[in-house]
Amino acid sequence: MRYHKIADETIRRMPIYLRGLMALSQEGHQHISSNKLADHLGIAHWQIRKDFSYFGEFGTPGVGYQPEVLLEQIRKILRLNCNHKVVIIGAGNLGSAIMAYPGFHHYGFQIVVAFDSDPKKIGKTICGIPVKDAAAVHTIKRRKIQMGIIAVPPAAAQQSADALVKADIRGILNFSSSYINVPKRVKLIDIDIAMDLARLPYYVSA
Amino acid sequence: MRYHKIADETIRRMPIYLRGLMALSQEGHQHISSNKLADHLGIAHWQIRKDFSYFGEFGTPGVGYQPEVLLEQIRKILRLNCNHKVVIIGAGNLGSAIMAYPGFHHYGFQIVVAFDSDPKKIGKTICGIPVKDAAAVHTIKRRKIQMGIIAVPPAAAQQSADALVKADIRGILNFSSSYINVPKRVKLIDIDIAMDLARLPYYVSA
DNA sequence: GCCTGTGAATGTGTTCACAGCG
């Protein structure tokens, strides 16, 4: 492990490697070369080796990497080697789809509670996740939950973020298509699918 | 307009500016400075001016930008000044949430048809969008549709992409959490919400 | 020969500092 500041782009790619290794490891390979992984992921082989090199030496020259060893290392780097409880605010269409999304389990995430302000939804469960009153977000404080997902309309985004910050959340995944302001100690990742679609025409008709 | 190759990062930010300008323009401002826009978006003011400068001179020194003029310019740059028809493959939880998502309209997108392989879904409509047999993707060829969204399980992702490519689609938004291979002429944007969540713990417990 | 790990070179993107207009 180096004392370099690791590049954000490297961190962004680590879960991709994780995904690829999980797939290739299930196929039962004893050793995986950066070349094989590269083909499977659409990333250059030297980029993969470079990224790993920031954290240590995980492979064997002439042979490759052991999938299980590498998986464990990446999980440790990304702090995915223990389970994480997550809360979600917003149990509408998008929120419900996120709750139903099977992909989170692979990384050890579990959505434990949802919040919504719609009285018709409060008290129900969606995919086994209880929906509570949005006014009760502060109650998660004692449960040591570090991460929250915001899936509410833009107008309610900032107040949802404020509630999460007050409840000592440390990281937020923001699906609401609006900018939200959080203290620097809270890591914010924004996802806006309409904006991703919005830059396609530029490339398509170029 | 310069003959520079425009940076991808600049293009990625343009829809953010669009979103911010739409919001501020509705509030009825006559002029907007890069500083005001910066506060509203969480982006540095010089970054905003720099990005605009790659395309031309849209503002007035000492005054600022006229929201309507700037909106029009950005729409033209991103080719959003006309409506775009979009197809979606996969009408499950995620696909349905995307179809119900109101945000696309702001950028002039309309999802005109969905495809799924589940016989129970074929023939129904979701949010007014007809669901057709996934084997019939080729029928869109005569409708001049340029963009497609993939929202199917990983195992079906590549064949969905192949079908879209065969139907002369030019851009793909890939929500399936797997790497898909497309010809270079097709622009591919990958979105994997589980992977975005997967890098939060790194920053949260750092 | 095949594969990893890495310094050096290159390319890309961000930040600064300020000229010049309104």
Add this chain to the structure above:
DNA sequence: CGCTGTGAACACATTCACAGGC
């Protein structure tokens, strides 16, 4: 005096080329 637009400096990220281990 405030604001835009931009060259120049800087920081960051990717790509190359190859030393060295298996």
